[in-house]
Amino acid sequence: MRAGIATEGVSFRYGRKEVLNDVGFSVERGRFAALLGPNGAGKSTLFGLLTRLFTTPEGRIEIAGQDMRKTPRAALARMGVVFQSTTLDLDLTIRQNLRYFAALHGLSGRAAEARIDAALERLAIADRAGERARGLNGGHRRRTEIARALIHDPEVLLLDEPTVGLDAAARAGITDHVHRLCADEGLTVLWATHLTDEVADTDRLIVLHEGRIHADGEAREIRGAQDLRTCFLKMTGADEASA
Numbered sequence: 696m697r698a699g700i701a702t703e704g705v706s707f708r709y710g711r712k713e714v715l716n717d718v719g720f721s722v723e724r725g726r727f728a729a730l731l732g733p734n735g736a737g738k739s740t741l742f743g744l745l746t747r748l749f750t751t752p753e754g755r756i757e758i759a760g761q762d763m764r765k766t767p768r769a770a771l772a773r774m775g776v777v778f779q780s781t782t783l784d785l786d787l788t789i790r791q792n793l794r795y796f797a798a799l800h801g802l803s804g805r806a807a808e809a810r811i812d813a814a815l816e817r818l819a820i821a822d823r824a825g826e827r828a829r830g831l832n833g834g835h836r837r838r839t840e841i842a843r844a845l846i847h848d849p850e851v852l853l854l855d856e857p858t859v860g861l862d863a864a865a866r867a868g869i870t871d872h873v874h875r876l877c878a879d880e881g882l883t884v885l886w887a888t889h890l891t892d893e894v895a896d897t898d899r900l901i902v903l904h905e906g907r908i909h910a911d912g913e914a915r916e917i918r919g920a921q922d923l924r925t926c927f928l929k930m931t932g933a934d935e936a937s938a
């Protein structure tokens with residue numbers, strides 16, 4: 696079976712500074728994978744490579760079976776992305792934000808509206824569709840961005856620290872929601888975070904530290920008898936509370 700996301704031997708430098716070193720992992724389709732690492736581990740850099748914001752000659756990246764170097768358009772078409780900083784137009788309504796994005800994907804008219812309605816339903820924000828983004832709280836802005844990332848029906852969803860700046864309730868709400876999307880709809884998810892409480896025991900867990908993978912497997916197996924926070928602290932020396 697093709698993997699949802701696969702990387703092999705990926706390395707990257709900013710000038711002479713190496714920030715990713717031989718990163719390789721593969722996430723089965725329909726799996727929620729947490730990419731856990733302290734600040735500066737290289738998570739955003741890896742996301743930049745996965746989304747082709749930049750490229751590297753070292754290593755291979757595949758999204759839903761499409762090689763990022765050989766067939767970048769096909770790879771990107773199968774991917775939805777939620778970046779760390781929010782990118783909504785705050786003067787537009789939720790629906791207008793989604794409509795604009797649908798148009799970028801060549802969708803318009805009834806087909807676009809049907810996709811927009813479905814995406815809003817999936818994120819439980821259909822009743823807010825007519826509200827301007829500026830009036831929404833952080834949690835609802837994030838839901839809007841996730842809905843927007845799903846409009847073109849991607850197979851893979853990448854989220855770079857999507858709960859940054861949210862309160863505990865909104866954070867738990869978004870984390871649960873994306874776990875459910877994964878379980879119900881077979882979406883492959885890569886969720887970057889530095890917070891261990893966003894990782895469920897049954898999730899696939901990839902621990903990135905100083906540009907290298909330090910652990911890769913099911914979260915429950917990696918943590919063993921200790922809690923994940925303690926395990927993460929021992930592995931990286933980073934106390935997430937101060938991260």
Ligand SMILES: Nc1ncnc2c1ncn2[C@@H]1O[C@H](COP(=O)(O)OP(=O)(O)OP(=O)(O)O)[C@@H](O)[C@H]1O
Pocket residue numbers: 709712714732733734735736737738739740741889
């Ligand atoms: N444009 C850049 N030029 C030089 N160094 C950079 C650049 N961007 C990031 N870095 C460095 O690369 C390393 C990895 O950064 P990156 O942002 O990928 O980590 P991260 O795990 O996403 O951390 P954070 O959670 O803080 O975003 C850090 O040491 C960072 O200082």
